[in-house]
Structure formats: structure tokens, C-alpha cells
Amino acid sequence: MPHVVSGDARIYWRSDGDENLPALVLGNSIGTDFSVWDDVLPRLMRHFRVIRYDARGHGASDAPAGDYTLEQLGADLDAVATAAGAETFDYAGVSLGGMVGMWYGINKPGRLRRLVLCNTSCQMDPQAWQTRIDTVRANGMASIVDMAMGRFFTPEYVQRNSIAFQRVRNTFLQVSAVGYTGCCAAIRDMDVADSLHRIGVPTLVLTGARDVSTPPAAGELIASRIPGAGTQMLPAAHIAASEVPLQFCDTLIAFLTEPPVVTEQDRYDYGMARRRQVLGADYVDARTAAVTPFTQRFQAFITRYAWGEVWTSSRFEDTTRRIAVLSMMLALGRWEEFELHVGAALRAGIEPAVIEETLVQAAIYCGVPSANTGFQLAGKLIEKHRAQANQS
Incomplete structure (x- = not known):
């Protein structure tokens, strides 16, 4: 499996599709791995060379002990893009992946072409995340899986119990508690809200009409602080790429591809x-x-x-x-x-x-x-x- 060393961790990544197409890097949410993009991967590969990776502490990436920072997670993204040979790239990240995207847009803007921030927030309640850290350290991932699925998806989607839902739920249960809580700390300590004005690349903020984790207002706040950023709301909860993959792709592709002048x-x-x-x-x-x-x-x-x-x-x-x-x-x-x-x-x-x-x-x-x-x-x-x- 391809890994790249970033600081004290090996980060797992892979590239799919035609290398002649524009590079699109995808960042997963906390509690998932890069399989969270499986439902949209075949379609995205028609338009992009798709580079996915497992966030530090998730999937096949290492899970070092201790608290992680957004700076570390941003360095992981940079290392993956370098290993994949993507000198410049578009980036789309969901939830934690969106937070990483904000950090990267603020601190490493030279490599980004466009930025899509999906169902994310620039500021969250530190105490709520500390409580989650304490719960997982004491009782493991199974103690919060139903709560997490109820925040990831709408009740109707959970009730359908589709294969896509089962994949996300199973992945959540397999995430390292050490890695999960390390990433929780990065969210708890996030400090990007006052620097968003420094993001100078074209940016789209996607929100979910029924997202209780990062409600539409959170996305609107981000967009209001990034010069020229746009917003679009999808009829989903937190993981729109699984719940409404066609509408998610329609929106992503329309933003990331230049409309051609067709004779x-x-x-x-x-x-x-x-x-x-x-x-x-x-x-x-x-x-x-x-x-x-x-x-x-x-x-x-x-x-x-x-x-x-x-x-x-x-x-x-x-x-x-x-x-x-x-x-x-x-x-x-x-x-x-x-x-x-x-x-x-x-x-x-x-x-x-x-x-x-x-x-x-x-x-x-x-x-x-x-x-x-x-x-x-x-x-x-x-x-x-x-x-x-x-x-x-």
C-alpha cells in the first residue's frame, strides 16, 4: 500500500484515474476513511485524477498517541499531494477534511486551484469535543457510534440501512480510538476563524439542510469570511456524498470544471x-x-x-x-x-x-x-x- 511519511506518521493514500486529468484531492471526515468517497468516485474519475487519503489516525494511516493539530493534518495533506506528484490540485474535504482545507488555504495557498469545504465549521464548542474525547477514551468507539450515525445522516437514511450506510458505520467502529481522539483534539483546538480572509483561491462552501453537526449557518459564516466564496445547500445531513451522491457530484463538478465554450x-x-x-x-x-x-x-x-x-x-x-x-x-x-x-x-x-x-x-x-x-x-x-x- 502506498504510504508517505509525514512527521511522526505514515499516511495512506491512493490515486485513481487518468493522470492527464486535473488532480482532485479528497479529505475524509472524522470517524471515516477514504472509502467515504466510494459512492462518488466512479463519476469523479470521469473528470479528475482523484487522490484520496486516510486522515491521520484513521483507516490505514498511522495513529500516533497524543493530541493532533490542524497544522499536522495540513502537513499530511501536503505530503500526500507531493507524493502523488500533484504540483497543483483542487481540494474537497468534508467536516474535519474541510477544516484541514481551511488551514491549507490559509497557510499553503500556492498549490491550490480551487477549494470545496463540505459540511464543516470554522469554530466549534471545545468542551463538547473534550467530552467526546473523554467518552471514547473511557468506553471506546462503540459507545458513540449510534450518536455519530444520527449526526452523519438523516433518520430516513439511517432507517433504510443501505450498504453505503453499513460501510460508513462499520468503518466508524474500526477507527482507532487513539486516532479518533487525536483528531477530536485538533477540532477542539481549531483556530482558523479569524484567518479565513487570507484564503485567496475560488472557494465553495457546501452545507446540508438537515446537518445538525455543522448547520447551514456554520457554512454561511465561513463563506462570509472568505473573499468571493459561494455557498450551496444540499438536501442532506452531514455526509452528503453518501446520502445524495448525484446532487453532490453535480455541484462539485460544476464548480471545479471550467464551463467550456462549445461550438x-x-x-x-x-x-x-x-x-x-x-x-x-x-x-x-x-x-x-x-x-x-x-x-x-x-x-x-x-x-x-x-x-x-x-x-x-x-x-x-x-x-x-x-x-x-x-x-x-x-x-x-x-x-x-x-x-x-x-x-x-x-x-x-x-x-x-x-x-x-x-x-x-x-x-x-x-x-x-x-x-x-x-x-x-x-x-x-x-x-x-x-x-x-x-x-x-
Whole structure:
């Protein structure tokens, strides 16, 4: 596992995605590790090289005994960015991670491009955090897990007991009590409120409408002290990336990416590249070669908009979008298009079991006769694909 030494601790980090994309470093909250970003990682990787790390005292990072400081945690972030080769980067941190982001923006602004402070505060009640330290030292992490989950998430989300919720809860129970209380001390002793005016990079403060740990007013206070900072409130509690991942990503991506000036030719070129990626270059090249003056405008239209807009949206990952298209084509009986997308899915490495599962569900919602036709057509294409694979 990749670790970087920062002061008296080894900090665990990893990088995911295309190294040619802009670097985005993510900082976790107290009581979580970098898996708190799992729900949004696939989508963020469409836009960024994503660098995650476990805060000191959490996950696979070391948990030295004693109280930690924001300065130490900020130095850990700097060490991770250096180890990852990110000379400049965007940073998004939630809760404790946001506090680290504020410290970094105040003290190490030269490497930051943009800063996103999620569900965080620049000042908290020191006595409340000392009480939490005393409780965990006396009784362990299990003594506060239900309280923490009730602050991390809305009651409805907790009640659903989803896999994502279980992951966060299990992670909390596995956090070192020594590391957790060390980070509690950093929050207890935080002193950044009067220095926020020194943050000079574009900053967005995200709040949760139902966040009781760091209410919207806490985020508004931060934004009011950072020149030019904006705020946006999401319909969630404290860990919005788990509770409302699509809205969280929409907001994050919109802020961190420069809106491009797109000409119709740009849209066509991007759409053609995406079309070749999804359907296969050979198929698209053959269709392009067959374009006539009569079909040229129509083909350009679908390239610009079906492929240059719909299929380029990162809200759905490709397998989900393929399943949706197959279901729609089956329901409408558009069998030529159905076969096209089955073949494209197989060439892209989608397992036949995914297509089978889609057709079984379609049998319930679209009718057995339609599903039967789908199984016949898809089955032939699957056998043809297997035969071709065996020959190569």
C-alpha cells in the first residue's frame, strides 16, 4: 500500500484515474476513511485524477498517541499531494477534511486551484469535543457510534440501512480510538476563524439542510469570511456524498470544471469520439462511410446530441446507461437498435449475465413475449461473440 511519511506518521493514500486529468484531492471526515468517497468516485474519475487519503489516525494511516493539530493534518495533506506528484490540485474535504482545507488555504495557498469545504465549521464548542474525547477514551468507539450515525445522516437514511450506510458505520467502529481522539483534539483546538480572509483561491462552501453537526449557518459564516466564496445547500445531513451522491457530484463538478465554450463542431467531434468508444470504432467507421447526402444531416444531428450530450453526461456510468437503452429498445420493439447495443455492450466487455438480468427484469415490466424475442436475439449475438473470442 502506498504510504508517505509525514512527521511522526505514515499516511495512506491512493490515486485513481487518468493522470492527464486535473488532480482532485479528497479529505475524509472524522470517524471515516477514504472509502467515504466510494459512492462518488466512479463519476469523479470521469473528470479528475482523484487522490484520496486516510486522515491521520484513521483507516490505514498511522495513529500516533497524543493530541493532533490542524497544522499536522495540513502537513499530511501536503505530503500526500507531493507524493502523488500533484504540483497543483483542487481540494474537497468534508467536516474535519474541510477544516484541514481551511488551514491549507490559509497557510499553503500556492498549490491550490480551487477549494470545496463540505459540511464543516470554522469554530466549534471545545468542551463538547473534550467530552467526546473523554467518552471514547473511557468506553471506546462503540459507545458513540449510534450518536455519530444520527449526526452523519438523516433518520430516513439511517432507517433504510443501505450498504453505503453499513460501510460508513462499520468503518466508524474500526477507527482507532487513539486516532479518533487525536483528531477530536485538533477540532477542539481549531483556530482558523479569524484567518479565513487570507484564503485567496475560488472557494465553495457546501452545507446540508438537515446537518445538525455543522448547520447551514456554520457554512454561511465561513463563506462570509472568505473573499468571493459561494455557498450551496444540499438536501442532506452531514455526509452528503453518501446520502445524495448525484446532487453532490453535480455541484462539485460544476464548480471545479471550467464551463467550456462549445461550438457545434466541438460537439460533433466530442460526440464522434464518444460514439466510437461506446459502439466500437469499426461499426461507427462503417456507418460513417455509408453516409449519403440524404442522411448526412441526420447522422450529424445524432452525433452532436445523442452522443455529444446525452452519452457524455457522467450522471450514469456506462453500464447503467447501456441497461437503460436495452430496456427501452426492448419495450418499444426497436430490434435493430436493440441488437446494435447488445453487440456494443459485448464488445465493451459487459458480461452476458448483465444482459440476462436486464431481460429477466424486462419480462416482468415489458412482457414475456418481448423478453423472449430479446433473449433470442441477444443469445445469438452472445454465441457469435464467444466464437469470435475463441478464434482470436
